[in-house]
Amino acid sequence: MNIESAGVLNYHERTKHQLNAYAKGPGSLDWDDQPQPFRRFTGCEIVTLPKPGAELAVLFADLDTPALINPLTVNLTSIGLLLELGFGLSAWKQFGPDRWSLRCNPSSGNLHPTEVYLVCTDADLLAPGVYHYVSYDHYLEQRSRFAGPELGAAVYIGLSSLHWREAWKYGERAFRYCQHDTGHALAALSYAAACLGWSVELCSAASDADIAALLGIDRDADFVKDEREYPDLICKLHYGPLPDTTSDIAGLNQVLTQTKWFGKAPALSGRHFYRWPIIDEVTAQAEKPVTVPERWQTELKALPTTRLSLPASELIRQRRSAQHFNGKAEALPLADFQRILAALQANAKPPFSTWNWQPQVDIMLFVHRVDGLEPGLYWLPRSATSLTDFKAAMSADFVWQAIEAPYPFYLLTGGNVRQAAKTLSCHQPIASDSAFSLGMLARFAENVDSAAWHYRRLFWECGLLGQILYLEAEAAGVRGTGIGCFFDDAVHGVLGLQNNTWQSLYHFTVGTPLDDGRLQSFPAYGHLG
The missing domain is CATH 3.40.109.10 (NADH Oxidase)
Structure with a gap:
């Protein structure tokens, strides 16, 4: 067994809950210093997306046969709808003086460590560059502008994890929950795209280092030290069925030498009383290198019908954790x-x-x-x-x-x-x-x-x-x-x-x-x- 795998196994054993003891976490919660649930970058141009909330005629049952769904035209309205149904707000709740938001993508403890980026090379849609999605305001912040090799018109969605949001409450076990939420978010993106008649290709060959460089989350000076983001996944949008060929982001990283970056991330918490170095260790040990492109596929199989014939967009927005x-x-x-x-x-x-x-x-x-x-x-x-x-x-x-x-x-x-x-x-x-x-x-x-x-x-x-x-x-x-x-x-x-x-x-x-x-x-x- 290599050193990295041994370290990951050690982390997993160490963060198990036992009948007589829980995994290490904060002794108390500093509610006055709970991390801000919405990250924003200062010093970025804002791209306002069309008003959210549009309902689609596509039923949830229609997603069982996605090839029959007519694709929507690609524009800021449909891109905004994709981001909303994947990662946007679904409601606000209030109890007494406390008020909190719910989102379309689920999250452990409603803490939402997943951040979402859009990488655009389609100049007819957006100025080529990297954009950060702010779900509260339903807008994009332009983090970078690039020029360079002709890459073709495409849109990619990148996901990262802000471990501190989970560790604030869950301590050492938080790294596990951040990974759960990445899976939640990937599925939420896939469902949202299907509602539009689109598909999502996971660029599984990409390394963490390449994703981080492309999204700009490896720029240490732009982040508070204890509130860094870490790369998870990057996906390419297709405005119809998935093609037979696989995509990668290697060509995209050619633009980095001609990229201009904007913005810095203000602190989400004033204090970081508890620190969990084991999370930093397992993050490094579980870093993904460049790998061989993979795409395992199965055939489309008939499923039993659903009980409720609801529009998919309505069902996605009504999702709650009981x-x-x-x-x-x-x-x-x-x-x-x-x-x-x-x-x-x-x-x-x-x-x-x-x-x-x-x-x-x-x-x-x-x-x-x-x-x-x-x-x-x-x-x-x-x-x-x-x-x-x-x-x-x-x-x-x-x-x-x-x-x-x-x-x-x-x-x-x-x-x-x-x-x-x-x-x-x-x-x-x-x-x-x-x-x-x-x-x-x-x-x-x-x-x-x-x-x-x-x-x-x-x-x-x-x-x-x-x-x-x-x-x-x-x-x-x-x-x-x-x-x-x-x-x-x-x-x-x-x-x-x-x-x-x-x-x-x-x-x-x-x-x-x-x-x-x-x-x-x-x-x-x-x-x-």
Whole structure:
């Protein structure tokens, strides 16, 4: 094992929650110094985007057959709609004097470490350069202007993570949550593009260093030291189906010698009382080099129909994380449950059309109240080989009773598993009061051994699955919530797993929400007039 992979494994073990102790985090939260949720750069020209909030005729069910969606014309209106549906505000909430925003892309603790950049080489759309998207104001800040080699007219979307936003609350485990949110954001971008009849190509060969240089986030003097951003992904927009060829950003970096940069990022916090050097260490150890271009694809497969025939844009904007569930609600219809499970299987529809790698994550299900399905612990394999591998690694006591649905899943053991789900998810009732909850188990050791940066990729895949669950829950008339707090090794113990061949990386829960009548809701962009 190389040094980088060993360091990543050390970080993962160190940041596990245990039944008798949680991973290291702040002893208290400095609420007066919570990081600002919206980054802005001073000294940049502003490009105002057309007013957000337009609804599209495309239904969420239409995204199952994206080739039938007529592409919108590329202009500032459609680009603004893409950014809004992917990363914009969806509502404001208020309780007493406290007021906070919600966004279309989910985030751990609603802290939003993901920053979004647009790289444009299309002079008919925008002056060629790099732009930072500010979701609060729904505008672009021009961070750079470049001239140079003829690159063709194209638009790229880059994602970065601001680790401090998560570490302020979650301490050492924050690096994990930032990676979840990258996966959430990638899926949100893919869904948003599909609503416009467009597609998103992940430029998976690009290195972190190249992405950072292109987006300007490697310019240390432009950022407060403890509030740096770190590169995650860059994608190319296509105004129709994905082409057969793959793209890279190597040519884009030719413009850096003729680029003029603008703006500096003011501090998001006045103090940084707690510091977490292990996050800096694992960030360096999990840095991605240039890799061989990859694009793993599967065929377009028919899915069961969704219950609600809502416009996709409306459903995306109404997505919320449920805070509480009704533990006595009616059971989730079996057809809805089957649709949700089928949507988690790799398919040539968004967001999997944007995902370049074979499935590495399978699903453990705690079924509580699904109509026509025995409560118990279940297993959903997501690749052809994982079923055999898991049977060999798991407890010999499981029955492995096949349940035939659009995609088969398996009963491991029947019975009431509500208390187990609650205990394993850090004693949170959201895992037991729902219709079902789940854990995402990744093929871990072999991925991290082969390349340390694959650690991040596993979390991205989990976040992508999480966004699918969020939207599919809304389409079924219920609601979902991601769960980042769980007792890692206790989860493995329930399954009989003995080593780090497989590891639990993310939990999720779906059910009938209990709304808090004390909360007031306000329109997402009412402050823009």
